[in-house]
Amino acid sequence: MGQLVTGRPVSLYAAAVLRIGYGLLYLTFLLREFPHRDEIWGPGSPWTPALAQQLFAQTGWTSVLTLSDSRVYFELCYALAVATSVLFMLGWRSRALSCLFAVVVTSFHARAIFMTDGGDNLVLLMALYLVLTACGRRWSLDARRIRLRAARSGAPAQKVRAHNAQQLRDGLATLSTVVHNCGMFVIAAQVCFLYGSAGLYKVQGASWGAGTALHYVLNLQLFQPWPALSHLVDQHTVVISIAGYLTVLLQVAFPFVLFGRLKYPVLVMLLGMHTGIALLMGLPLFSGAMIIADAAFLPDRLYAALPPLCRRAALRMGLRQPASTRTMPGTGSVPAQGTSGESRSKSRSLLPDHDTSAAGLRPGPERR
Structure with a gap:
C-alpha cells in the first residue's frame, strides 16, 4: 500500500x-x-x-x-x-x-x-x-x-550534487508524488460519494420507486429549454420509467464497479444520462462537470493510446501524410540526411510523453 x-x-x-x-x-x-x-x-x-x-x-x-x-x-x-x-x-x-x-x-x-x-x-x-x-x-x-529542452541537450547531464542536496531533492519528489496520489484519490472518492448519495436519496422517494420521477421532471417549465422535445420524450412512458430505474441503479452501483471491467459500460451509460440532462433539462454546466469528473476513472493506458489511434485514423482519411513521405522544406523529394548522433537526438524528441525519461519526469522532482 x-x-x-x-x-x-x-x-x-x-x-x-x-x-x-x-x-x-x-x-x-x-x-x-x-x-x-x-x-x-x-x-x-x-x-x-x-x-x-x-x-x-x-x-x-x-x-x-x-x-x-x-x-x-x-x-x-x-x-x-x-x-x-x-x-x-x-x-x-x-x-x-x-x-x-x-x-x-x-x-x-x-x-x-x-x-x-x-x-x-x-x-x-x-x-x-x-x-x-x-x-x-x-x-x-x-x-x-x-x-x-531534453531533445536539444541530448542525454540528460548527470549533475554532481552534495549528498544532503540529493536527499532533499528525493524527499521533495516523494512528497510531491504522495500529494498527487492523495489528490487523485480524493477526487475519485468525491465522485463516488456524489453518485452514491444521489442514488440513495432517490431510493427514498416514492416517485422514483413508482417510475414516474422523470415524467414530473420533464414537465417542469423551469427546466424545459425545448418544451417540444420534452413533451415528445414524455410520450414514451415505458422508456422514461426504465430510464428512471436505470438512473438509480447506476448511481447506487457506481462505487462498487470501479475495480472491474463493468465500470466501462457504466461510464458509457452515465455519459448518456448526463447528455440527456444537458439537453432535456438545460443544465450543461452540471452535465459537463460530471462528464469530466467521470473521466478520472479511465486508465492512463487508454489515454496514452489515443494519440496513435488519432494519427492512424488521420492517415486512413488522408488528413495526414505518412512520416516516410514527408520532406523537409527546400529539399525537394530527398529526405534530410544526418549523422547517427543527430538521428538519435531526433528520435528522442519524437518519443511519446509517457516514455520520455530524459524529461526529468521520473524519477526526480515533481514538476509540471
Whole structure:
C-alpha cells in the first residue's frame, strides 16, 4: 500500500484531462456570461459587495471581487479570470496556475453564491483538488517545454550534487508524488460519494420507486429549454420509467464497479444520462462537470493510446501524410540526411510523453 502511494504518480493523463476539461468548461462559462457579468458579479449586481461582505462575515467565504467597488477593478478581475482559465487549460506553469485558477473559481462562486447550483459546486471542489495534483505532467505546455529542452541537450547531464542536496531533492519528489496520489484519490472518492448519495436519496422517494420521477421532471417549465422535445420524450412512458430505474441503479452501483471491467459500460451509460440532462433539462454546466469528473476513472493506458489511434485514423482519411513521405522544406523529394548522433537526438524528441525519461519526469522532482 505504501509503495502505491509513494512509488510513482498515478493517473497523470487523467489529471491532465481534468485540467483541460475544467479549464475549458470554466472558460466557456465566463464567455457565455460575459454580457451579463455586471449583473451577476459586478458593481451593478443587486447583491452588492457590501451585502456579500456581511454574508462572508457569517459564512467564512471570501472573494477578491469584493475588495473594491470600482468597475475598472472588476473588469481587470474578469479579464484575469479568462486569461487564467486559458493558461490553466493549456498547462502553462501549471503549479502556479492551478492555485490561481482555484482562487478565481472560489471568488466568482462566493460573489454570487445564491445563483450557483450543483454544477458550480462540483467545479469549485475540483478546482481546489487539482491544486494537489500534478495535472501539468501530460498534454501541457510544461511537458512540451521539458521534452524540447531534453531533445536539444541530448542525454540528460548527470549533475554532481552534495549528498544532503540529493536527499532533499528525493524527499521533495516523494512528497510531491504522495500529494498527487492523495489528490487523485480524493477526487475519485468525491465522485463516488456524489453518485452514491444521489442514488440513495432517490431510493427514498416514492416517485422514483413508482417510475414516474422523470415524467414530473420533464414537465417542469423551469427546466424545459425545448418544451417540444420534452413533451415528445414524455410520450414514451415505458422508456422514461426504465430510464428512471436505470438512473438509480447506476448511481447506487457506481462505487462498487470501479475495480472491474463493468465500470466501462457504466461510464458509457452515465455519459448518456448526463447528455440527456444537458439537453432535456438545460443544465450543461452540471452535465459537463460530471462528464469530466467521470473521466478520472479511465486508465492512463487508454489515454496514452489515443494519440496513435488519432494519427492512424488521420492517415486512413488522408488528413495526414505518412512520416516516410514527408520532406523537409527546400529539399525537394530527398529526405534530410544526418549523422547517427543527430538521428538519435531526433528520435528522442519524437518519443511519446509517457516514455520520455530524459524529461526529468521520473524519477526526480515533481514538476509540471
